[in-house]
Amino acid sequence: MRVPLRQAARATVHLFLAAIMAFGAYIFITVLLITATGAVAVVGIWLVPETVLLIRRIAGAKRRLTASWTGRDIPEAYRPVTGTVRERVLMAVKDPGTLTDGRWLLAYYGYGWLTVLMLPLWPVGLVVDGVWSGLLRRQAVVLPLIVKLADVEARWSTALLRPSPQALLARRVEQLTATRADAVAAHGAELRRIERDLHDGAQARLVALSMRIGLAQRAYGADPDAARKLLSDAQAQAEEALTELRHVVRGIHPPILTDRGLAGAVRALAASSGLRVAVQDDGVADGPRAPAAVEAAAYFVIAEALTNTAKYSGSEHAEVLLARSRRGLSVRVRDEGCGGADESAGSGLLGMRRRVAALDGTVRVSSPVGGPTVVEVELPCVW
Template identity: 85%
Template sequence: MRATLRQAARATVHLVLAAAMAFGSYLFITILLITATGAVAVVGVWLLPETVLLIRRIAGAKRRLTASWTGREITEAYAPITGPVRERLRTAVRDPGTLTDLRWMAAYYAYGWLTVLMLPLWPAGLVVDGVWSGLLGRRALVLPLIVRLADVEAGWSAALLRPSPRALLARRVEQLTATRADAVAAHGSELRRIERDLHDGAQARLVALSMRIGLAQRAYAADPDAARKLLADAQDQAEEALTELRHVVRGIHPPILTDRGLVGAVRALAARWGSPRSSEAESGGGLRVTVQTDGLPDEARAPAAVEAAAYFVVAEALTNAAKYSGSDRAEVILARFRTGLSVRVRDEGCGGADESAGSGLLGMRRRVAALDGVMRVSSPVGGPTVVEVELPCVW
């Protein structure tokens, strides 16, 4: 009985809010009539986009209310209303989401009042169910009816507010356009980084190497000892140039990914961060990294582009943790799910990560978006910082 009462109480709250929204929708028809009159007269045509935005907010509130009852999110698919008045008007009229919201609002005028009419069943249900249960020892009847009514109301709203295939397609095209632009920007940024690394690193060292070899050739006959010293310096320069080239190659596609796969590469990366002799540890003050795999065996291989993006996310997130978090430990979790790969990097540092501060988060997000992935960052002040990435792929 207590479980029934709790569920009925939740249903009542849902129905009260739905009834209030239905009542507000009836009042809103006045705004719609004013807008329609103004649009016909052309004088108030600028009101139409603002009215559509207001309808979107009302429909969005109803989507959230319905999702809180059903536990299933209702997707929104709207074209952004921006730009000059003419463009805003065109978008407001042609957007398929506008028709969806208007259809829901028209239907809600009809079935919304059912919630108002059924609400008195709650106090009456307490009396009837109490008498029924006390006399006959049977299960309550009215309270489950209230729950059922909330289910029906939420089901109708969910069906009416669900975006049309055309709206979903338009939103998908918009998302792909944005991710393509991000991919192009990320590609251009990567090319500039490679060019800068080659120019400032390997190229400079190769020029110095060529100069030392030339000087050694000139000094070889007159001063063999000086020539040998110049050749020794040239050898050091050659080794440093090779190191720079390896660094550039790792930035393009780490060879260790090809040799060991993602799991092995991430474990090697964690080991380098924990080694006091590594350049990573020296730059960040040392970072103990634990790596966990959830349903992802060492031999499991995702597509090369997915592995490279996941490795880049882990490497960049660990770099940020070492430089900015103030924590000496971090955790990496790699997990395989049916349609993709998830990466989770967590540190217990000071938090407050900001994508606009040049911490590499924007580059991570662009690389993930280019593969149609999703990236979430949680970094409240005081920590912890958690970077979660989901990359779709076929196993």
């Protein structure tokens, strides 16, 4: 009885909340009538997009309620409603998501009554089942019915609230457009950084090297000691220029990634970060490696996160987790510092998001004031 009772309790809560939503939907009919009257009278046409946005919120709440019972998220696919009144009305009316939500709301006025009418019978059913199974040692009858009813209600809601293929395609196109824009911006910023590093570092040292070699050539016959001193300085300049070039190359793709793989490169990065970093590898070093672009993105995300920890957090300890996931590579960086990370304050989080977005990945940052700061990254790839 323990498992059926637990399931029935969850089903009862789900149906109870569904009944409350059904009552709210019936009250919402008044808003729909006011909007329709205003639209017909033209003067209230501005109510149309606002009503559509309200319906989106109601449908979103229903999606979350259904997902809590089924354990499977129902995706949303809406176009933004912005601009002038005319543009907002056209966007709201032409959005395929509006048709999906309207169809669900209309159907919910029908099958929503089922949860409302059954609401008074659930407590009675639980008591009857308890007496039936307790005294007569028989299997419960009403409890499976309650669970079945919750399943049916969730199945109907899932089918009606699932976005159409056209809406999903439109949302995907918008995501790819935004991702491409971020990738172009990240690429431009990377090119400017490389140009700046070459101009301010290696190029300046190479110019100084050329000048010293020229001075050494002029002084070689008249003052060999001075020429040797200039050549010695030129050699030092050449070594510094090579160091600068290696730094630029590491910024493009760290050679250590090729040599040691992601796990080994991250451990080397942690050792040189000036922090006490605990690196945990959950299967990344075993088996096939991720694509080079994915490894590079993960490496730079970790490097940026550890740099932020050293600069801003006030913590001397950090944790790095590398793990294989169903979608690809998961990265998690955590510190127990002061928190309060702000993307607009130049902490590098925006660049991190752009680099990950270019690979169709996701970044989640949790940094409440007082800490901890947690950066979680998902990079899709095929292992």
